[in-house]
Amino acid sequence: MTKIFRTAIAATMLAGAATAAIMPVQAAAQVAGFATANPELAIAQSTARATAYQQIGQQYQAQITQIGQLSEQLATLEQQIDTNRDGQVTQAEAQANSAALQQAQTLSQQLDTLSRPIQLAQMYALEQIARDYGNARTAAMQSRGVQVLLDPTAVQSAPDNFDITDAIVAQINSRLPSVTTAPPADWRPSQTIAQLHQTVGQIIGIAVRRQMMIDAQQQQGQQPAATPAPTGR
Numbered sequence: 001m002t003k004i005f006r007t008a009i010a011a012t013m014l015a016g017a018a019t020a021a022i023m024p025v026q027a028a029a030q031v032a033g034f035a036t037a038n039p040e041l042a043i044a045q046s047t048a049r050a051t052a053y054q055q056i057g058q059q060y061q062a063q064i065t066q067i068g069q070l071s072e073q074l075a076t077l078e079q080q081i082d083t084n085r086d087g088q089v090t091q092a093e094a095q096a097n098s099a100a101l102q103q104a105q106t107l108s109q110q111l112d113t114l115s116r117p118i119q120l121a122q123m124y125a126l127e128q129i130a131r132d133y134g135n136a137r138t139a140a141m142q143s144r145g146v147q148v149l150l151d152p153t154a155v156q157s158a159p160d161n162f163d164i165t166d167a168i169v170a171q172i173n174s175r176l177p178s179v180t181t182a183p184p185a186d187w188r189p190s191q192t193i194a195q196l197h198q199t200v201g202q203i204i205g206i207a208v209r210r211q212m213m214i215d216a217q218q219q220q221g222q223q224p225a226a227t228p229a230p231t232g233r
Helices: 003-013 015-021 039-045 047-059 061-081 091-096 098-144 165-175 191-222
Strands: 034-036 148-150
Touching: 039 047, 039 098, 039 165, 039 191, 047 061, 047 098, 047 165, 061 098, 091 098, 098 165, 098 191
Parallel strands: 034 148
Antiparallel strands: none
16 A cells, blocks of 8 residues: 555545645736636545545544554564665565565555545546636636736746646535535546546645644644742742
């Protein structure tokens, strides 16, 4: 099981918090009909995506709990196998820890089996949003007077109001407030949707970590100051 998928599972469990932590992009009047937008971020920020992931998390709550438990066991085994802690398993380490390696492979297969229906449900939800993304993008461009839409990575410098991602999110929310999460039995995701699923998982993972940092800082700020030790006699 990859670290990316572990992040995706965490995102399923923390869908609500992650959505709140995904920072919106400022947008207003564009410069001479030009603007930027991040398609993956827009999809990740959409209400339909957040609601779908939350529903999936509730539906597969037992499996997600089991995945978390097995992931901890796998992490422990990986530490036992990787004796020099370099993040790589050499042939010598594998031979010296063959029993642990076999257990790790078995756990990894179990995790893949448990995770597959969760992944499929998430990707099916994303496919429905992606299918209408072009229409939402066009509507947002028209409402903002944009003729040319650029990838944010193609622009070295621009004012804050140059990005219309939030306008696209608003159009997605208006056009497609919800999606279904039960794929047909014979449905399989395309490579494009699989890549989108991975990218959205990374975006949500960053948001989860950001929210955890904010929560930790708030908790530290709420803790009462230590009572100073008495001085003198």
